Amino acid sequence: MNRIATSLAALAGLSTLAACETVGAADTASAPQAAPVERSAADQALAAQGLAPAVSVIPQSGLKAQTLASNECGLFLWSKTQPDRLIFFQRAASGQARIIIANETVDAAQTANRGTIFGQFMTEQAFLTPSGQQVLVTFQPGEELQGGQRIEDGRLTITAEEGWRTVIPVLGVSACKP
Structure with missing residues (x-):
């Protein structure tokens, strides 16, 4: 009987730990994580020389509707x-x-x-x-x-x-x- 009580106590302790870890995991999951910035080999080579890659100026969106006045x-x-x-x-x-x-x-x-x-x-x-x-x-x-x-x-x-x-x-x- 003593063995069953010890096993139940151990199981209760594990479930408490699991609940604490679940709460902690939920808090971590809700916090926004910054995605790691992947750098190409070319960008890494430029960075090693103290240079920066070109910034893309190609538009990914467009202008809003433009209107003309009369005449x-x-x-x-x-x-x-x-x-x-x-x-x-x-x-x-x-x-x-x-x-x-x-x-x-x-x-x-x-x-x-x-x-x-x-x-x-x-x-x-x-x-x-x-x-x-x-x-x-x-x-x-x-x-x-x-x-x-x-x-x-x-x-x-x-x-x-x-x-x-x-x-x-x-x-x-x-x-x-x-």
């Missing part, structure tokens, strides 16, 4: 990716553009305007973001539409301060609201 024209450019995203918007004669860089919406100031005339825009434009990135927009005009014109082939080139360049193929439209 206003705009230039809308979408990335040629799957899915395509609105990544550039410019109002005619505004001197600035709204651009998605990485996943941040920035208003960039126009620094150059050249090329051929495309409605109220030029086919080559340069912009400077507040953080110092240079954005070059170049495109080829496409077929005319009622109230606008297509852009079937173009590119948005983003140059970071460190000199890294990213080229994003784009398509779009220039449109005017009556």
Whole structure:
């Protein structure tokens, strides 16, 4: 009989320990854990030299819907990716553009305007973001539409301060609201 009582006492003690461990495990599971950052061999080699890898400026999201006022024209450019995203918007004669860089919406100031005339825009434009990135927009005009014109082939080139360049193929439209 003494052996059964000892076994029951030991079993009760184990169940108490298990309950304590379960509570502790629940507390740990509910706390957000930081995922370990995996670094490629190339990133590790750069880090060993005291350098950092390039930061990706390719948008993973798009601009929200952009609207035009009456008698206003705009230039809308979408990335040629799957899915395509609105990544550039410019109002005619505004001197600035709204651009998605990485996943941040920035208003960039126009620094150059050249090329051929495309409605109220030029086919080559340069912009400077507040953080110092240079954005070059170049495109080829496409077929005319009622109230606008297509852009079937173009590119948005983003140059970071460190000199890294990213080229994003784009398509779009220039449109005017009556």
